Amino acid sequence: MKQLDSPLVDFNYLGVCGDDGKEAGEYAAIFYKPSKFEVLDSGTFWLSEDTTAPNKGWNAVLPRIST
Secondary structure (H helix, E strand, C coil): CHHHHCCCCCCCEEECCCCCCCCCCCCCCEEEEECCCCCCCCEEEEEECCCCCCCCCCCCCCEEEEE
């Protein structure tokens, strides 16, 4: 994220990391230009039986998330 976020100074992003719901693991970030788009709603869910918290589902090796 630091490599992407630094050069994209005109962009914001939405999303969290899959391992802890904060900053550990892979991001499923969406970058957008706030001068062109207004965020009306956002969220992240885990692709598993419990979609609300970091976890692995359906025999996954890693947590899978969607923003």
